[in-house]
Amino acid sequence: MTEELNRAYELLSDKLIGWFNAIVKNIPNLIIAIIVLVVFYYISKYVSRIIGKLVSKKVHQDSLVNIITKIVAIVIIAAGLFLALGILNLSKTLETLIGAAGVSGLVIGLALQGTLSNTFAGIVLSFRKSIELGHWVETNGFAGEVVEISLKNFVVKEADNKLVMIPNKSILENPVKNYSLTKKMRIIVSCGVGYESDLEKVKQLTKSAIAKQFAEVEKEEDVEFYYQEFGDSSINFITRFWIKGNKAKDKITGQSDAIIAIKKAFDAENINIPFPIRTLQFDNKLSLAKDEKFNEAEA
Structure with a gap:
């Protein structure tokens, strides 16, 4: 041993x-x-x-x-x-x-099929001129600025400064809305006025307010105005116009400014923008004779 x-x-x-x-x-x-x-x-x-x-x-x-x-x-x-x-x-x-x-x-x-597919998708996205760093896009339920396109993820910074990492494969397989490809965007604002309103006057006031509010709108004829329906408590319309912008924030800002301008113009001319209401109307009148007979029967 x-x-x-x-x-x-x-x-x-x-x-x-x-x-x-x-x-x-x-x-x-x-x-x-x-x-x-x-x-x-x-x-x-x-x-x-x-x-x-x-x-x-x-x-x-x-x-x-x-x-x-x-x-x-x-x-x-x-x-x-x-x-x-x-x-x-x-x-x-x-x-x-x-x-x-x-x-x-x-x-x-x-x-590693998923990883390799994301890698090849990242290479494909890098060669795409329609999507670049700094563009404002909306895809897969998220919207924000493109801050990185790596071999694995497509990184988007949302308006609240949060970073969203989306697999490259999902970007190729799903639609992408890119706000930065054009320098102009259309703003659409919906509103309604009371049934007692002068509809021609409402149309003229709306187009005039939009033209004065936005420098990009050179004349009132550039503002589109359409009545859409007889609503429950108002006659509803939409107005459309173009502004300079390439981000979702520009669209929100444009809508906000347009609403303020329209509200001021309507208030100055006493045009009512009604809120949804429900009216209860009782037309049936009970006869006094029936009431008296009912009271006698109870007695």
């Missing part, structure tokens, strides 16, 4: 000494490999910055420039990693890893 323990101790000692000698022998290579990795890391940052500046002169999409610079940085760092492994005499191990990666690539691809 003692001999077996001594033999095991000797084998363990020889193994540890061998590892220690190998480490000491390869310390210079290890230091050089670490230096190579650090150098290639800084080279990747410097080169990607230069590539980004050069590409931005030809391509005006920030999202596409970001994707290109990230790919360049990854390629440079991967080259540094391969060189470092070669310095450490791990080229055979590297070849084994590459072979294993080819075999396991299919399995990993099946397991």
Whole structure:
């Protein structure tokens, strides 16, 4: 038993000494490999910055420039990693890893279908000129400014300053409303006036109020006005006009200013904007004779 323990101790000692000698022998290579990795890391940052500046002169999409610079940085760092492994005499191990990666690539691809689809969708979105950083969009139930298009998520900053990260795949598969593609937007305001109102006067006052409120409306004829229906308590209409704007906030602001202008114009001319009401009318009058007979019967 003692001999077996001594033999095991000797084998363990020889193994540890061998590892220690190998480490000491390869310390210079290890230091050089670490230096190579650090150098290639800084080279990747410097080169990607230069590539980004050069590409931005030809391509005006920030999202596409970001994707290109990230790919360049990854390629440079991967080259540094391969060189470092070669310095450490791990080229055979590297070849084994590459072979294993080819075999396991299919399995990993099946397991990461969602991630890969988002990655390819992010590349496609980066090449789209219709969606760029800074645009105000509405999609998947969210509306806000596009602040980032990465290889995974489409990031939107809402009006309340909250960031919403939407998978790139969902952006490609669902409609996107982009307010920033045009410099003009149409404002639509609905309202109603009392049945006693002079409808021609209401139309003229509304168009005049809108034209005075918004500098973009050059003349009253540019304001569209349509009566829509005889409502329960009012005659309802809509008015439409164009303003300069490319964000959802511009639309809300335009509607608010239009409502204020219309209300002031109607108040000045004593035009009533009724709120929904319900009138209860009792036309049946009970005869006194019936009441007297009923009282006599009770007596």
